[in-house]
Amino acid sequence: MWADSDDYERALERAREHTRKWLEALPERIVRPSATADEVKQRFGGPLPETGLDAAAVVDFLAENAEPGLMAMQSGRFFGWVIGGTVPAAMAADWLVSAWDQNSGLCFASPSTAGIEEAAGEWLLELLNLPPGSDVGFATGASMANFTALAAARWRQLANAGWDVNADGLQGAPKVRVLAGAERHDSLDMALRFLGLGAPELVPADGQGRIDPTALRSTLESGPQDAPAIVCLQAGNLHSGAFDPFPAAISAARDYGAWVHVDGAFGLWAAAVPGLRHLTEGVELADSWGTDAHKTLNVPYDAGIVAVRDAAALRSGIGMHAVYLMQDDHGPADPMEKVPELSRRARGVPVWAALRSLGSDGVRQLVAGRADCAAELGHRLAGVPGVEGLNDVVFTQLSLAFGSDERTRAVTDYVMAATRTLPARARAVGAPRAARPVSVRRGCSQPTTSGRGRRRARVFPRTTAHFPLRGRGSTAGPLRCPSRPRH
Numbered sequence: 001m002w003a004d005s006d007d008y009e010r011a012l013e014r015a016r017e018h019t020r021k022w023l024e025a026l027p028e029r030i031v032r033p034s035a036t037a038d039e040v041k042q043r044f045g046g047p048l049p050e051t052g053l054d055a056a057a058v059v060d061f062l063a064e065n066a067e068p069g070l071m072a073m074q075s076g077r078f079f080g081w082v083i084g085g086t087v088p089a090a091m092a093a094d095w096l097v098s099a100w101d102q103n104s105g106l107c108f109a110s111p112s113t114a115g116i117e118e119a120a121g122e123w124l125l126e127l128l129n130l131p132p133g134s135d136v137g138f139a140t141g142a143s144m145a146n147f148t149a150l151a152a153a154r155w156r157q158l159a160n161a162g163w164d165v166n167a168d169g170l171q172g173a174p175k176v177r178v179l180a181g182a183e184r185h186d187s188l189d190m191a192l193r194f195l196g197l198g199a200p201e202l203v204p205a206d207g208q209g210r211i212d213p214t215a216l217r218s219t220l221e222s223g224p225q226d227a228p229a230i231v232c233l234q235a236g237n238l239h240s241g242a243f244d245p246f247p248a249a250i251s252a253a254r255d256y257g258a259w260v261h262v263d264g265a266f267g268l269w270a271a272a273v274p275g276l277r278h279l280t281e282g283v284e285l286a287d288s289w290g291t292d293a294h295k296t297l298n299v300p301y302d303a304g305i306v307a308v309r310d311a312a313a314l315r316s317g318i319g320m321h322a323v324y325l326m327q328d329d330h331g332p333a334d335p336m337e338k339v340p341e342l343s344r345r346a347r348g349v350p351v352w353a354a355l356r357s358l359g360s361d362g363v364r365q366l367v368a369g370r371a372d373c374a375a376e377l378g379h380r381l382a383g384v385p386g387v388e389g390l391n392d393v394v395f396t397q398l399s400l401a402f403g404s405d406e407r408t409r410a411v412t413d414y415v416m417a418a419t420r421t422l423p424a425r426a427r428a429v430g431a432p433r434a435a436r437p438v439s440v441r442r443g444c445s446q447p448t449t450s451g452r453g454r455r456r457a458r459v460f461p462r463t464t465a466h467f468p469l470r471g472r473g474s475t476a477g478p479l480r481c482p483s484r485p486r487h
């Protein structure tokens with residue numbers, strides 16, 4: 001059935017109007033949603049009506065009824081987790097991707113999206129200072145980027161040990177040792193679980209969450225020397241923003257023949273900024289990297305990025321082939337050989353659009369601006385009584401405590417309820433009005449003293465929170481990024 005083109009016209013016009021209203025409201029909108037998921041379900045659920053509804057009316061219903069349950073994550077006043085906004089070109093490109101509706105698994109079927117993703121991949125390797133010629137794939141997020149890279153690692157390390165994991169699976173295979181810093185991100189454990197590799201052996205980390213390279217070496221030394229091994233490092237700790245000491249850690253891993261993977265979900269982007277590049281020094285010596293564009297680069301969800309030096313390992317470990325799927329012998333590799341999906345959305349297209357609209361200079365300013373703002377925020381709050389900075393602010397992360405859990409909750413509530421916006425900051429870092437220029441993070445944006453949040457709050461175990469740049473009754477002025485970025 002082919003819908004009348006007027007239906008598209010009207011539905012898209014309504015979507016455009018609702019999008020405009022949403023973006024316009026962000027600076028003043030209360031960050032926190034006012035409806036629960038249950039309440040939203042009541043509005044959207046019930047028996048599926050027998051008769052259909054006009055497309056434009058569906059869009060109106062969606063936008064109007066979803067709005068109360070949306071969190072203003074793109075707002076300059078949203079400080080939870082590590083979540084990005086959206087640069088205009090990427091948002092518009094994302095619409096185009098839906099309109100094109102390409103099944104983007106094969107070059108043969110969709111040369112444009114495959115070619116655009118290939119071009120974006122080359123730009124990313126250059127920006128992030130990763131080895132040229134590495135394979136780049138566009139997964140759903142950093143978790144799946146890590147999963148994809150680790151599938152390549154598993155394939156290669158077992159192949160080197162004489163075992164074909166594709167043919168024989170893991171049962172009876174040589175045991176693959178996986179080592180990770182004690183302060184790795186939880187999603188890494190998830191990826192390892194999916195791969196049947198179990199929980200990693202944990203290597204002690206310092207107070208900022210950086211792996212101890214001497215302990216890494218002795219842990220490697222203490223196990224079977226000939227076991228296939230994978231070492232997982234981190235560029236950017238969620239709580240502190242700290243980076244693992246790559247040269248020493250990678251050197252230890254190499255001495256034991258380990259594959260080195262780096263989870264650089266948001267931190268790998270430090271490599272794009274000359275003044276921050278010391279943080280990622282040596283990261284290019286690893287074998288694989290997972291990051292994403294939906295955090296630091298401000299591309300709409302979802303946009304994970306995996307890069308693997310050993311293309312054969314990636315394509316063998318993750319790719320698929322079928323006689324009915326025509327593959328070119330020349331030109332770029334098919335996207336389906338580089339990420340876990342066969343049918344897939346062309347996620348790399350909005351990434352290309354963001355990169356092209358910002359240029360390398362714009363990316364540098366965006367990343368540097370966020371780090372500058374975090375540093376400035378930390379500096380300004382250092383003198384405020386009752387506010388305790390818990391981390392060394394090296395990148396975009398700032399963890400704070402406000403004396404007691406109760407007070408921290410009150411501060412968080414205040415920030416969440418505030419309606420004042422900080423467009424000047426956003427402009428100062430070259431970000432669009434809707435993009436967040438600074439991250440102030442902990443594992444959970446809601447203070448947690450019990451349950452899952454607490455279990456994982458290892459580096460900074462007390463309740464911490466995100467706070468107003470200027471509270472009512474406070475004497476501090478609004479935060480401005482340094483007019484001349486330090487980086």
Ligand SMILES: Cc1ncc(COP(=O)(O)O)c(C=O)c1O
Pocket residue numbers: 081082140141142143144185187188234236237238263264265266292304
């Ligand atoms: C260091 C790190 N790794 C992995 C992830 C998971 O990323 P995603 O949510 O894109 O899967 C995060 C998320 O914040 C992270 O901070």
